[in-house]
C-alpha cells in the first residue's frame with residue numbers, strides 16, 4: 001500500500017483518534033449527525049462481526065488477534081470508503097500501518113484531553129476496557145504518556161478539556177467545513 005491517494009479532500013473519511021475514553025465514539029456519532037454522514041466505530045464494528053464484546057475477544061482470542069482484525073478493518077475502510085466518520089479504538093493508531101493508511105487517505109482529528117481531566121473519567125470506562133483493568137493509576141498514566149507520540153501524528157487537534165460532547169463535535173465539524181471551503 002503506497003501513500004498516494006486519489007480521493008478528493010472533501011470526500012475523505014474523517015478519522016477520530018486519541019486515548020481510551022477521550023470521546024471518539026461519542027463525538028464521532030454527533031459529528032456524523034451534524035454532517036449527515038455515516039458513522040463507523042471500529043470497536044463496535046469488530047464486536048458486531050464477531051458477535052462478541054471487546055473484553056471477550058481479548059480474553060478468548062488474545063490481544064494480538066484483536067490488533068490484526070483492527071488493523072485490517074481500518075486499512076480496508078480507509079482505502080475503500082469515502083465520506084464516513086470513523087472512530088478508532090484507542091490503541092489502533094499505535095500500529096504504523098494504521099497511521100499510514102489514516103494519514104494518507106483520511107483527515108485525522110486528534111481528540112486531546114489532559115491527564116488531570118482524563119483521570120476523572122476512569123471510573124466510568126474501566127469496566128469495558130481490558131487494558132485498564134488490573135492496572136494502577138501510575139501504570140495507566142505511563143500508557144497515557146507513551147501513546148502521546150503516536151497521537152501527535154495528525155492533521156488536526158481538538159483540545160476537549162472542559163467541553164461537553166456537543167461543543168467538541170461542533171469544533172470538529174467547523175474544522176472540516178473550513179477545510180472544505182479553503
Ligand SMILES: Nc1ncnc2c1ncn2[C@@H]1O[C@H](COP(=O)(O)OP(=O)(O)OP(=O)(O)O)[C@@H](O)[C@H]1O
Nearest residue numbers: 019020021022023024025026089090124163164165
Ligand atoms: N466531552 C466530554 N465530556 C464529558 N464526558 C465525555 C465527553 N466525551 C465523552 N465523554 C464520556 O466519556 C466516556 C468515554 O467516551 P467514549 O466511549 O466516546 O470514548 P472513546 O474515545 O470512544 O473510548 P475508546 O478508545 O475506549 O473507544 C463516555 O462515558 C462518554 O459519555
Ligand SMILES: O=C(O)C1=C[C@@H](O)[C@@H](O)[C@H](O)C1
Nearest residue numbers: 020043089090091129130131
Ligand atoms: O486503547 C486501547 O488499546 C483500546 C481501546 C478500546 O477502544 C478498545 O479498542 C480496546 O479496549 C483497546
Ligand SMILES: [Mg+2]
Nearest residue numbers: 024025043089
Ligand atoms: Mg470508542
